[in-house]
Structure formats: C-alpha cells, structure tokens
Amino acid sequence: ETGVTQTPRHLVMGMTNKKSLKCEQHLGHNAMYWYKQSAKKPLELMFVYNFKEQTENNSVPSRFSPECPNSSHLFLHLHTLQPEDSALYLCASEKGDYSGNTIYFGEGSWLTVV
C-alpha cells in the first residue's frame, strides 16, 4: 500500500465509449502523474500536474483528457480510444517541490479497448 489508489483496476471499453480512470493519493503530495505502460515498452510519461496545474503534456492524443480538481485527485477521461491504447495506466504522486523526491505509484488500471 503506497497511499496512491487507482480505480477501476480493470476496464474494458469499446472504441465509441467514454470512460474515466480515477486516482487518489493520501500522502499530502502536490504533484501527480499519469504514465502508460505497454507491453515491451518503457513506461511513458503522459501528463504531470503540480498544484492542480498541468505542467507537462507529453504529446498525448486528445482522446486522453486529464483533469486535476485538487492536489489529491487526478482523472484520465477516455473517449474514442483505439485498440493500441490498451495498456496499464499508472498514476503516481510526489511532493512537488522539485527536490528529487521519491515518486509513489498506484497499482495501475488495466485498460482493454475492444
């Protein structure tokens, strides 16, 4: 238990569906991240939020839409996804003070697009 909780743990959605992934951290951190982990690829950073402001968008397609209503919650809204978007989506958080703090990960949300 790292203090970062992701729901749902598994999601199957059709290409025309709209769904959301949720991440919540109980660590008092100010920075939150979305990473994508595909088979046989390194983890890919998608988005970074610091104090609710998006500080990084790593050229992610617009069919992925992040939302950070407060420092404890982060969402990833999904719409009109493609089968190649099937992957493990990992949320992470850290203090957000740019001092090289450890980043803590959630257990991930397995997404399958059919």
Place this chain on the structure above:
Amino acid sequence: AQTVTQSQPEMSVQEAETVTLSCTYDTSESDYYLFWYKQPPSRQMILVIRQEAYKQQNATENRFSVNFQKAAKSFSLKISDSQLGDAAMYFCAYLDTSGSRLTFGEGTQLTVNP
C-alpha cells in the same frame, strides 16, 4: 533528452546467491537522481533504492546496494542473498532536478530459482 538503458532484458539467479542488474544513462546534467523500482506480477511499482548524484557514497538498503559510477554514467543494482520474493521486473529510472520527468529504462525481468 535523457535516456536510460538496461541491456539485460532477462536475468536469473539461484536463491541465496548474488545478482547484479546493469543500467546506464545519458545526461548532460551534473545534478540528478537515480532510482531502482521493482514491479512484481501485481504490477505495483515499488521503490527499491534511490541515489542522489551529488553523493559519492553508494546507497544501500538491506540486501540491495548500488554501484554508482558517475563518470561512466552507470548505476547497477546488486541484490545479495536473493529470495524468491525478489522475482520481478526491475526498472532503472532517472529524475532531473526540475523533478517533473522520471525517465525509465526498458526493464530487466529477474527470475529467482529455488
């Protein structure tokens, strides 16, 4: 851009023996942070060990230690007295001092044989 390379896709070790996982990285920065994360079958990313580049002393955490060679840009992980629970995918990661982008290597799958 920083890159992290793990040249060993798979490694195996006998229980109670020692194994070393390799990692090299490329950066033009002089101050940064390096991490080893473990990802067991549950897919939870767990921090194993952290090294600050400005510290010459190699980090240790119980049975885990690193060999940090800054000039060579090498950061290997040594696991002593290997246990069955050490079996996992191990990722080397680099964090720059802006603190917002954790770059991962491709991972090394470690098998521990009884």
